[in-house]
Amino acid sequence: MxxxxxxxxxxxxxxxxxxxxxxxxxxxxxxxxxAVVATGVLGTEAFLQAAAPAPHGRKxxxxxxxxFSTDEKPNKWEDITTYNNYYEFGTDKDSPSMLARNFKPxxxxxxxxxxxxxxxxxxxEDILKGQTLEDRIxxxxxxxxxxxxxxxxxxxxxxxxxxxxxxxxAKYVEFATLNDPKQMPGLRSPVLRWPYVEGLRLDEAMHPLxxxxxxxxxxxxxxxxxxxxxxxxxxxxxxxxxxxxxxxxFVEKQPLNTWQESAxxxxxxxxxxxxxxxxxxxxxxxxxxxxxFLRRKxxxxxxxxxxxxxxYTGLDLxxxx
Amino acid sequence: xxxxxxAVRFGLKPVVFLAALGPFVYxxxxxxxxxxxxxxxxxxxxxxxxxxxxxLCITIAITPLRKLTGxxxxxRFRRMAGLYAFFYGTLHLLTYGIAxxxxxxxxxxxxxxxxxxxxxxxxxxxxxxxxxxATSIGADIxxxxxxxxxxxxxxxxxxxxxxxxxxxxxxxxxxxxNRVHRLVYLTPALGVVHYWWLVKAxxxxxxxxxxxxxxxxxxxxxxxxxxxxxxxxxxxxxxx
Numbered sequence: 040m041x042x043x044x045x046x047x048x049x050x051x052x053x054x055x056x057x058x059x060x061x062x063x064x065x066x067x068x069x070x071x072x073x074a075v076v077a078t079g080v081l082g083t084e085a086f087l088q089a090a091a092p093a094p095h096g097r098k099x100x101x102x103x104x105x106x107f108s109t110d111e112k113p114n115k116w117e118d119i120t121t122y123n124n125y126y127e128f129g130t131d132k133d134s135p136s137m138l139a140r141n142f143k144p145x146x147x148x149x150x151x152x153x154x155x156x157x158x159x160x161x162x163x164e165d166i167l168k169g170q171t172l173e174d175r176i177x178x179x180x181x182x183x184x185x186x187x188x189x190x191x192x193x194x195x196x197x198x199x200x201x202x203x204x205x206x207x208x209a210k211y212v213e214f215a216t217l218n219d220p221k222q223m224p225g226l227r228s229p230v231l232r233w234p235y236v237e238g239l240r241l242d243e244a245m246h247p248l249x250x251x252x253x254x255x256x257x258x259x260x261x262x263x264x265x266x267x268x269x270x271x272x273x274x275x276x277x278x279x280x281x282x283x284x285x286x287x288x289f290v291e292k293q294p295l296n297t298w299q300e301s302a303x304x305x306x307x308x309x310x311x312x313x314x315x316x317x318x319x320x321x322x323x324x325x326x327x328x329x330x331x332f333l334r335r336k337x338x339x340x341x342x343x344x345x346x347x348x349x350x351y352t353g354l355d356l357x358x359x360x
Numbered sequence: 361x362x363x364x365x366x367a368v369r370f371g372l373k374p375v376v377f378l379a380a381l382g383p384f385v386y387x388x389x390x391x392x393x394x395x396x397x398x399x400x401x402x403x404x405x406x407x408x409x410x411x412x413x414x415x416l417c418i419t420i421a422i423t424p425l426r427k428l429t430g431x432x433x434x435x436r437f438r439r440m441a442g443l444y445a446f447f448y449g450t451l452h453l454l455t456y457g458i459a460x461x462x463x464x465x466x467x468x469x470x471x472x473x474x475x476x477x478x479x480x481x482x483x484x485x486x487x488x489x490x491x492x493x494a495t496s497i498g499a500d501i502x503x504x505x506x507x508x509x510x511x512x513x514x515x516x517x518x519x520x521x522x523x524x525x526x527x528x529x530x531x532x533x534x535x536x537x538n539r540v541h542r543l544v545y546l547t548p549a550l551g552v553v554h555y556w557w558l559v560k561a562x563x564x565x566x567x568x569x570x571x572x573x574x575x576x577x578x579x580x581x582x583x584x585x586x587x588x589x590x591x592x593x594x595x596x597x598x599x600x
Contacts, residue, residue, distance in 0.1 A: 090397070118398035130562040132397055183560070185399055230562045301561055320504060320557065325464040329398045333472070334464035 090133035093120035093261030099172055099192050099254045107248055108176035109342075114187040116256060118329050123263045124181065125282060126231055127216065127223040134225070135263035142222050144260075144267035144283070153213070153289035156204035163267055166202075167253070170194045174257070175250050175271065180312045180341045182276040185327045191271050192254030197245045199287070205241070209289035212244040213237075214270060217283045231297050237281035238294030238308065239272065240350075248273055248346055251284070274343040276310040307360040311351070312341035316360050368433055376437060380444045383411045384451070401459035408452035413555065415445035416548040417572050424579045439524050442544070446521040449514050456510075461496045465489060506557035513550040516543050545580070548573040 093116075113119075121136045128135040128142075147163040172192050180186045200212070218234035220226040226233050243249065250271045253260055260266040265282025272279050278298050298306035305319050314324045314337040325334040340347050363372065387407055390396050396403040419441040426434045462468055467489040474481040481489075500507045520543055522528075529537045552573055556566035 114398075122398035126561075132399070185402070228562075228564070230564075320506060322503075327399065327401065327459075327463070332401070332459075332463055333468050 090121040090136045092117040093136065093263060096259035096261065098258055102172045102174055102192050102254070102257055105173040105175050108174055108190075109178060109188065111176075111178070111188045113176055113190040113256070114329055119187060119189055119255065120261050120263055122187075122329065124183075124277065125225075125263060125265070126228075127225045127233075127235065127283075128263065129225045130228075130230060138224055139262035142262040142266070144262060147267045147285075149268065149284060150286045151203050151288075152286065154206045154209040154291065155289045156206065157202065166199060166251075166268070167194075170198060172254065173250075175252070177271060177273040178341050178343075179273065179277060179280075180326060180337065182278055182306070182310070182318065182323075184321060184323060184325065184337075185329055186335070186341075187329045190256050191250065191252040192257060192260075193250035193252035193271060195247060196249045196251050196270070197247065199251060200241075200244060203287070203289070205289045208291050210241055211290050211293055212239050212241060213286075213288040213290050213294040214281045214284050215286035215288075216281055217285045232300050235281060235297045236294060236300075237270065237279055237296045238290075239270075239279075240293075241289075242350055243272065246347065246350070248343060274312055274340040274347045276312060278306065279310050309351075309354075309356070309359050311356060311360075312337065313339060313356055313360070315339075316357050363433055368436060372433075373436070373440070377440060380415070380440065383407070384448070401455070401463075405452065405455045405459055408448050408455055409555070412445055412449040412452055413548070413551050413569055415441055415448055416544075416551055417569065417576070419445055420544060420548060420573070420576045420580070424576055424583075427583065443521060443524055445547075446517045449517055453511075453514050457493070457497060461500065462489075462493055465492045465496065467492055506554055509550055509557065510554040513547055513554055516547045516550060520544060520547070545577055549577070 095116075122132050123135040124132070125135040125139070128138040145163070148160045149163070149166060150160050152158055172194055174190060175193055176188060176190045178186060179189045196212075214237045216235035217223070218226060239249070252265070252269050252271045253267060255261060255264055260269065265280070268284045269282040270280050270284065279296070293308055296306075296308055298310075299308055312323075317323050323337055326337045328335050338344070387396075387404060391400050391404060394400075419438060422434050422438045422441060426432060467485055470485050471481050471489070474485070501511050502508070520541060523532065523537065523540055532540065548569075552566055552570045555569065556563060559566060
């Protein structure tokens with residue numbers, strides 16, 4: 040007989056009444072837990088507060104003016120130190136200003152490596168020894184289509200390169216950022232491949248516009264802006280401006296920079312500011328200058344075409360984005 | 361505890377209505393007092409978008425919550441939640457239209473000049489702007505897939521907002537109204553894809569919203585299935 044009579048079902052098979060009635064509570068508890076966890080993850084973005092600007096640091100001495108500076112008015116200290124893309128300290132724009140507070144930019148050493156005669160660890164003091172610091176007020180253009188005028192203090196990368204004595208095999212310069220999860224909470228997330236790597240062709244690295252920045256507004260560089268040493272290449276998108284540099288290596292082959300590794304169809308090696316080559320998901324024709332409402336037309340090579348266009352004659356900039 | 365109809369209508373509903381306006385009020389205050397980031401227009405665009413998604417999640421969570429808690433009063437807040445999703449979605453569309461598109465038009469400086477002088481822009485400027493803005497937004501919808509999806513998300517909400525009143529339930533009849541409002545399953549899914557396609561590398565937030573929306577939609581599908589099975593006629597037993 041197919042249909043079992045009630046007596047055929049053993050009492051041990053009957054679901055405990057307590058469990059049966061608790062089913063609804065179980066579902067409710069699951070839903071509540073999901074809600075709490077979701078709120079936790081999403082709640083981190085819930086509050087937009089004006090992030091605290093970086094405290095002012097030590098003044099840098101004997102800083103000279105430079106003819107390469109633009110005469111446009113620099114953006115405010117608050118803007119430059121609270122609106123940062125520095126994923127080692129979180130992916131929100133205000134995370135670095137909050138989480139990089141206790142970062143220790145000194146003592147600092149840069150490992151010089153690769154095709155050069157002066158391999159070894161170079162302390163920052165040695166890098167800066169005898170180096171004249173200059174004000175370089177540059178246009179800074181992020182690949183996200185916003186821009187600022189930033190008054191860097193730095194020195195030509197070419198000076199350091201000459202100190203390293205690269206050999207004839209050196210065609211590119213590769214840079215790497217510090218990879219210290221204890222100081223950089225963002226490193227716990229695999230949002231990018233760590234450590235952050237960038238690179239330049241040797242002639243781009245030797246160009247007079249290319250500087251290593253150690254300061255901002257005449258003071259020591261704040262942590263969230265890449266202290267103690269960052270790269271500034273004003274005719275390229277911001278993600279090339281690698282921060283907290285701990286390694287400089289002279290190499291024969293083109294380095295695989297982190298953003299190209301992350302999304303090669305969106306970010307390339309050259310990353311020259313170019314209003315005629317769109318990002319696959321947004322246009323690069325205009326930009327929002329921080330502090331302004333009207334969008335500006337983006338300039339070829341970020342307005343530094345006179346100085347750098349000759350580096351790229353014959354190069355297809357649409358293919359080599 | 362069942363609240364009286366008056367307690368809900370004149371007590372709880374106004375409170376919830378004002379609370380839902382909170383994010384909007386906060387954003388206006390923060391924008392006017394300089395409490396947004398260095399890029400306030402981007403913040404306004406992002407925040408209105410995220411609140412649209414949140415209210416969409418709240419809206420589709422109401423029926424599952426009611427089923428789990430047995431608290432029927434929740435249903436009376438479903439329309440408000442949905443309309444707030446449409447409110448924030450429209451704000452998001454407007455912010456994008458103004459900050460991302462209008463601000464890049466050649467005609468825009470003319471508007472700022474006119475407003476600066478305290479006068480209205482002339483007819484020619486208005487016409488030219490309308491044409492340029494339409495072209496700009498149209499081109500964007502065509503070229504940027506995440507804008508296409510975003511605009512579709514907003515579009516999918518318009519029939520829902522338009523038919524949200526009791527009058528429309530009567531006009532369409534319950535069955536047809538329910539069918540139109542099945543669109544509410546599409547909207548949050550499109551919203552999640554829109555968010556996913558616009559982030560640079562950090563997909564954790566779109567992913568989390570996707571998980572929430574996915575769970576809620578899965579719950580609805582599950583209940584719809586069990587309802588259908590329960591309603592199926594019982595076949596008489598065949599020969600034993």
